[in-house]
Amino acid sequence: MQLDQLYQEIILDHYKHPHGRGLRDAEDPQARVAEAHHVNPTCGDEITVRVATDGDRLADISYDGLGCSISQASASVLHELLTGRGAGEAFAVHQAFVELMSGRGQVTPDEDVLGDGVAFAGVARYPARVKCALLPWMAFKDAAARAGVGASPTEVKA
Amino acid sequence: MTTTAIPEGMPQYDDVPRFDVAAVRADFPILDRLVNGHRLVYLDSANTSHKPRQVLDVLTEHYALHNANVSRSVHTLGTEATEAYEGARAKVAAFVNAPSVDEVVFTKNSTEAINIVAYAFSNASLRPDADPRFRLGPGDEIVISEMEHHSNIVPWQLLAERTGATLRWFPVTDSGRLDESGLAELVTERTKIVSLVHTSNILGTVNATARITERVRQVGALLLLDCSQSVPHMPVDVVDLDADFIVFTGHKMCGPTGIGVLWGRGELLAAMPPVFGGGSMIETVSMARSTFAAPPARFEAGTPPIAEAVALGAAVDYLTGIGMRAVQWHEKELTAYALDALATVPELRIFGPAVPVGRGGTISFALGDVHPHDVGQVLDALGVQVRVGHHCAKPVCTRFGVPAMTRASFYLYTTTEEIDALVAGLEQVRKVFD
Numbered sequence: 001m002q003l004d005q006l007y008q009e010i011i012l013d014h015y016k017h018p019h020g021r022g023l024r025d026a027e028d029p030q031a032r033v034a035e036a037h038h039v040n041p042t043c044g045d046e047i048t049v050r051v052a053t054d055g056d057r058l059a060d061i062s063y064d065g066l067g068c069s070i071s072q073a074s075a076s077v078l079h080e081l082l083t084g085r086g087a088g089e090a091f092a093v094h095q096a097f098v099e100l101m102s103g104r105g106q107v108t109p110d111e112d113v114l115g116d117g118v119a120f121a122g123v124a125r126y127p128a129r130v131k132c133a134l135l136p137w138m139a140f141k142d143a144a145a146r147a148g149v150g151a152s153p154t155e156v157k158a
Numbered sequence: 159m160t161t162t163a164i165p166e167g168m169p170q171y172d173d174v175p176r177f178d179v180a181a182v183r184a185d186f187p188i189l190d191r192l193v194n195g196h197r198l199v200y201l202d203s204a205n206t207s208h209k210p211r212q213v214l215d216v217l218t219e220h221y222a223l224h225n226a227n228v229s230r231s232v233h234t235l236g237t238e239a240t241e242a243y244e245g246a247r248a249k250v251a252a253f254v255n256a257p258s259v260d261e262v263v264f265t266k267n268s269t270e271a272i273n274i275v276a277y278a279f280s281n282a283s284l285r286p287d288a289d290p291r292f293r294l295g296p297g298d299e300i301v302i303s304e305m306e307h308h309s310n311i312v313p314w315q316l317l318a319e320r321t322g323a324t325l326r327w328f329p330v331t332d333s334g335r336l337d338e339s340g341l342a343e344l345v346t347e348r349t350k351i352v353s354l355v356h357t358s359n360i361l362g363t364v365n366a367t368a369r370i371t372e373r374v375r376q377v378g379a380l381l382l383l384d385c386s387q388s389v390p391h392m393p394v395d396v397v398d399l400d401a402d403f404i405v406f407t408g409h410k411m412c413g414p415t416g417i418g419v420l421w422g423r424g425e426l427l428a429a430m431p432p433v434f435g436g437g438s439m440i441e442t443v444s445m446a447r448s449t450f451a452a453p454p455a456r457f458e459a460g461t462p463p464i465a466e467a468v469a470l471g472a473a474v475d476y477l478t479g480i481g482m483r484a485v486q487w488h489e490k491e492l493t494a495y496a497l498d499a500l501a502t503v504p505e506l507r508i509f510g511p512a513v514p515v516g517r518g519g520t521i522s523f524a525l526g527d528v529h530p531h532d533v534g535q536v537l538d539a540l541g542v543q544v545r546v547g548h549h550c551a552k553p554v555c556t557r558f559g560v561p562a563m564t565r566a567s568f569y570l571y572t573t574t575e576e577i578d579a580l581v582a583g584l585e586q587v588r589k590v591f592d
Contacts, residue, residue, distance in 0.1 A: 003539040007532075007590060043531055043547040044561045066561045068531035069591070132531065 005122030006129070007069070014116065015069040020079035024062040026052035031059055034146030038139035040131055045071045049078075049139040051147045056087045058144070063136060070120075070129050075136035077116045082140070087149040093117075097137055101130050175484035182480065183571045185210035196541025199579045204359055204387060204520045204567030205545050206409045209473070213412055216472035220465045228464055229438055229455070243464050246471030247454070253474045254404065255395040256421055263420040263427070263454040264467050268386040269309040271405035271420035272353070274457055275382060276313040278430040279351070283321045289429035291380060294350055296322035301345055301352040301379075303328035303336055304557055307359050308550040310384045314353060323350070330557050334361040334510035341373050349379040356394075356404075357387035360551040360565065361510030362493075362520035364388065371400050380426070386410060390569070391489055391518055393482040402426055408466065413473035417466035420457065427453035434459035477570075485570045489519035492568045496521055496577045503584050509558050519568035522549070525584055528591045530564040536590055537583040544580070 026033050035050035045067030052060040061083045063075045078097075082090045096113045097120070105125035109118040123133045144150040164170055183189050186208045191198050200208065220242060226235035228243045244259075251259045265271040282292035294300075300314045304327050318325040326344055329337040336354075345352060352374050357364045367383065374381045382403040388394055389404075390411035396404055403426070408417040422430075432439055432450050436459035441449040450456050477485065494514040500506055505526035511517040525533050534546035545565045548555045555561060566580055 003536060003590070006535065012591070044552065044555065045531075046561070068529035070531070126535070129531070129535070 006126060008119040008122060010116050010119035011069060011073045011123075014073035014076040018072060018076040020062060020083065021064065021076065022062060023048060023050050023064050024052075024060060026060060028052075028054060028059065030054075032147045034143050034148075036139045036142035036146065038135055038142070040067075040071070040135055042131070043068070045132060045135055047071065047075060047136050047139050049075070049136055049143045051140065051143040051149075053087075053144070053147045053149050056149060058082055058085055058087065058090055058149070061140065063139075065136070067135070068129075068132055070123055070132040071135045074120065074133045077120075078136050078140055081115050081117060087144070090144075091150055094137060094141065098134065100124060101133050174487045175481050177480050177484045177488070177570075179488070179571065179573055182210075183573075185212065185476075186571055187211060187214070189571060193541040193543065194539050199540075199542040199576045201566040201568065201572070201576060201580060202543050202545050203390075203569035203572070204410070204565065206415070207390060207412050207569050208571065209412055209414065209469075210476055212476050213414070213469050213472045217414060217465055217469040220468045225465075227461055239464055242468045242471075243462070246467045246474075249471040249474045250419055251421075253478065254389065254421060255397050257397065258424050260452070260454055261421055261424050261427060263422070263457045264462050265405075265418040265420050265457075266416060266463070267409075267418035268384060268405040268407040269313075269418075271418050272309055272382070272384065273313045274420055274433045275351075275353075275403055275422075275430075276317045277433040280317055280320050281431040281433065285431065288431060291350070291378075291426075292430060294321040294323040297348060298323040298350045299326055299346070299348045300324070301326050301328070301349050303354055304330045304553050305334075305336065305358045305361055305363065305551065306353075306355050306553070307384065307386070308552070309386075310353055310355060311553070324348075328354075330361070330554065333512070334358075334363050335516070336363065336365050338369060341369065345370070345373045345377055345379065347377050349374075349377055351380045351382060353382040353384070355384045355387070356399075357385075357391065357518045357520075358510070358551075358554075359387050359520065360522050360549040360554045360563065362517040362522070362567075363510055364392075364516050364518055366516065367399060367401070375400075387518060387520065390477075392486040396421055408470040408473065411470075411473055412476055413470035414466045416463045417470045419470075422453070424453070427457070430456075432456050432459075436460045438462075480570060488570055489568050489572075490514055492572055492574065492577065493517065493519045493521070495574050496566065496568070496580075499577050499581050500584075503581060504588070506584065509554075509560075509563055519572070520565060521567070522563040522565040524560055524563060525587060526591075528587060530562040532591060533564045533584070533587050536587040537580070540579070540583045540586060542576075542580055542583045 031052040033052045037048045039046050047065030049063045100109045111118045224238040226239040228240040247262050251262045282288035283294045331337045380402040383401045385404045385406045389406040403422045409415040439459040507524045509522045530546035
């Protein structure tokens, strides 16, 4: 059944048992902390992603949101994949995920890079749902920039 | 559906006009297609309706045989196109019982129609010599409701910002009805216009407007009714409604996209300043200034959607042929059936009236805590097309404490089998997200 491509077990698992959910204060008072709130205006899904950086390292990525299984599972996977990593590595993963989602189902994901993110390969076949999967990743990018890593903050819309 | 014996002497079920649904379905080519390997079950007519062959044929024939611009040519094709365009206006006028054909302004859609009225207020407010009924300033009030589509909220918010007027609104009750308890305090001598939805696109509520109209007349305000979800589904009579303006859109009533209607009392349209300037809407133009045509031309600047208007006329013919009473009754039966059927689905919560009285065939619901996007996706895999999201009525979602809803909506071609397919699909959703 086609649906299985979209709702892979991994996605449903992350949806029902999200990892790292809930906005957290930074453990290290010296950490730079910033967040971004993104909304999908067509469906009303919302997410807030908070990034705490320790130099060039993403010390914590916490989030809270309201939305469908795809957007919420995607946030859980993002947390799991990127927390604790260096900015360079994290943005390589970010880029791979965005490429996968923009590939209309034609991109074969690399599990070594994307981990559970490979489960979203099927989502890329559903244009209406790509935005759901990308919502937390776009919010993360803005939050990270505000916390001083990744894209220059001037590129970030308010 | 639960049926109750009706006392003798009262109108019986058999007295209502009926039509052959199978024959109607045969008119809609799209209903034959498969979606994801399943027979199409289209439950999204509140979003847009399908178009019968009779309408598609008129659209094609217009371009194939009569294509020309309107109101400006002496040649034969131009005359044919103008006659077809104006003929469509006459059909639309008759369909809503407009006292005069000139009271029907063709627009792009309901949104544009509401914006024309809002901008007429705006423009009048800048001109001291304009009709005082359209002049707004600080202290004046605009009244809408919490159950409006965004198209009947945002234009008024923008108008209030431009003029300094205040925007107020009727709340919605827990059962999804308009809360009229504060009518006397809400609609007052300060009110210049009340703009209300006739049938809610999200709750399905059909608003009884008589008490509001009476109050609007008492205080000397104007009344606009957004009939986008009522004109396609029931007989609507502007004289009977006693409104000042109504708006509706072609694509929800078996017509094409890109064509909508603003109906206004002739005397009011004549008092409104123009909104869009350009060709066709003028009387005379000099380099320094212009004078304007009488309505409806005053509000139809530029080349209008000609073929779309002609095809809307065909849609009106089609619906008239079936009979709007019959359409209304068919949907009432479907709604009663669907409300009963949906009540059997565990953890399903209906937003809006739970009984098929004072409501249309649009039912929004939540299924446990499964997000509507996920509900819609699983249903789509089974060929069932519903709308999910905030339905361009975010304040209603906020009112009921949810970010989004799933909505099934019916039309003259909808069958009880399709409602059964929806219920079966919802069971499937529950299995995936147990």
